[in-house]
Amino acid sequence: MTSDARALRDAFGAFLTGVTVVTAVDDTGSPIGFTANSFTSVSLDPPLLLVCLAKTSRNYAALTGAKGFGVNILSEGQKDVSNAFARPVEDRFAAVQWQRGPFGSPVFAGVAAWFDCAMHAVVDAGDHVILLGRVEAFDNSGKTGLGYARGGYFTPALAEKSLLASAECLFLGTVAVRNGEILLVEDGKGGWTLPFVEKAEGDGMEVLERHVAETAGLTLTTGLLYSVYEDTQTGRQHVVYRAELGQGAVRNGRFFPIQAPPVAEIADSAVRDIVKRYGAESTLGNFGVYFGNQEKGRVHAVAAKG
Template identity: 60%
Template sequence: MTAQTFDPRALRDAFGAFPTGVTVVTTRDAGGKPIGFTANSFTSVSLDPPLLLVCLAKTSRNYATMTGTGHFAVNVLSESQKDVSNTFARPVEDRFAAVDWQSGESGCPVFSNVAAFFECAMHEVVEAGDHVVLVGRVTSFGNSGLNGLGYARGGYFTPTLAARAVSAASEGNIEFAAVLEQHGDILLVGDDRSLDLPSCEISDGNPTEVLADYLEELTGLPVTIGFLYSVYEDKTDGRQHIVYRAIAGEGTAKAGRFFPSSRIDPTAARSKATADIIRRFALESSIGNFGVYFGNETEGRVHSNAMKETRR
């Protein structure tokens, strides 16, 4: 795809392949009212002098205030703060009523329970196409030691949940499977009376790499492994099952078929666990709010990972 034929959505999705942290940038307006917005376009710039940057869309309602302020703070959200991220990404009337915060040394709101925070004096505002780059000189900071909240390909991820998956699969026979998507449809294998997710056993090597290789060999399509979707023990077969979401490239699969998730008859699934995954995926796709399931084949808990895009 050349620069002349870029599809903006496709470009945005490609940018989203790079995992980032999630922050809330805060300041006060001319009347002293706190303002803030969720941003994942944040990075460190320099240690000497101590500089960082965050990007802001020129269409943002916060544009005039942010480009005119003398100070701002960057709150690096911890993995338990997905709700804070969502609150500050939406047009909520009083965002700050939903979060515990206090004024920092410069007067900018600093949140409690963040992974880290940085208070900054505005160093430079740089024009950058449809955005501006706010370069801040760090005047104070704090580091709690908490894990940061991750974001990639439109969804949140947390180190703790990933660690739990490894722990859950540390004993017994392990089967890895995938909810393999292509434009919202999912790949199922088997006949119409016994449909199943594509799966394989992995005894060594990097599980996600081995799973990706298996799926590519099975379908003949390029495959990108995404986030964890389900971790459960199935007492009927005595195995641990780890299911990932995955994305298939363009083309027709040489094995299996892609089905619209909302039109699959769960009674045609090979097992109750597969039927439950199909039902859950159809529901979560319809509302745009995905999670990670931990439990067994009959009961467990979904840890919600909202799939809202961060907005500036």
Template identity: 60%
Template structure:
């Protein structure tokens, strides 16, 4: 795309391909009241002197306070703190009541149980189009050793669970399936007995194998999302990985899309498929998705709220 024809939504989706951590940036206003907001546009800048930056939209309700503050803190959320991210991304009346926190050395709120936090003095506020860049010099920090919460393509992921898929993929023959969505509907194959689109792999990145298969199967543009299930079928001695994936608008070459409300009562090729599809229908109604880890009969769903940062 040439610069004068760039679609902002398409550009935002392309930026979303880059996985980031999730932070909450905090400070105090002129009355001493703590304020904070969720941000994933954070990066380290320099070790000597120690510096970092955060990008802030001009439309942010915190714009005036943040661009005039002398100090701020960046809390890198741990993979157990998706609820904290969602709280500070929404217009909640008292966000700080929902999290355990204390004052940093310079008085900025720093959270308990985060992967790390940094307290900074404001070095500069730089103009950057529809955002500004908050450049901070680090004056104090803490590193807990916890894994950080990840975010990409509009949803959260946790490194620990993602690692299970990589481990499974390295163990040999792998069955890879997709809960393939288009505008909230899910693609199923078959007529009377339905199945999820599934392919097999013995090597390579499972997401690349799955993306190529889905593109050929449907003829649509495909984006692979995050894990939905990782389980071992003990009877077949085979590892299974299921991803959420997203298709462009259009009629697929094979299969058809079903709305979540129409999935009840359908017949599926395996009990595992039925469990996956029924869970997807339930989670779609709640807007709160999870990752199943276990085997074909016993396991646990790790809740991952997919609402945007």
């Protein structure tokens, strides 16, 4: 090789991923499975996904010869399941509750989501093969997925708690919606932005709800985490949540259709991207969590039932 394999592997490990367990049934009818983070969606029409499998894997013959396979996206409380299927444990399936999916592959209880797939294609790819699966059945629990980067696990919840506790200059914001519309407030420069409030030491989530109540005159029911980013120009950290607004007339601010916000009048690029992403994701009912800065980062998929 022209590059150091270990160094290359470490560089690949900088990419934050989810954690899955890929499953199938061997020619004796016994369940097999292994932990994998080389998973991605491919197509909605037809519904395709892929995983990568090393040619040296003891599951290689069984997986490449199977009629299909399952992908179980582990939830943030399933590190033990990930570890069990990553090691040469004699009975890996004793570590998890499972059943046969509609197409026959083992699917797990308590996961963020699972997919039961027919084998669509096996593509040679160097020292791996790419398994392309056509989704025959799936389930979406709404739980947050388990993350992995640089050899360690992480969860959005832990990242959120750490940031809330340690950031010196932290602003809480909200994508607040009601009846298909999003609330935007004046940014003081003739444009629009999301509602934000600076969090003082000792403040909790109630400071955001109180801020919206005092400024907009509406009750705010805070939901799930939606975006965590640093503005590198100001050094300010931002944590943005999805939320629902109560009924009543808005005192300050204005409602805009979620699918037609005034993006040209939103000067802050990070806020503009949040508003645009929310509009796109709301059409499918599947929302992610962004981690990064105002210019670049990554959206981590979070399964959520509409």
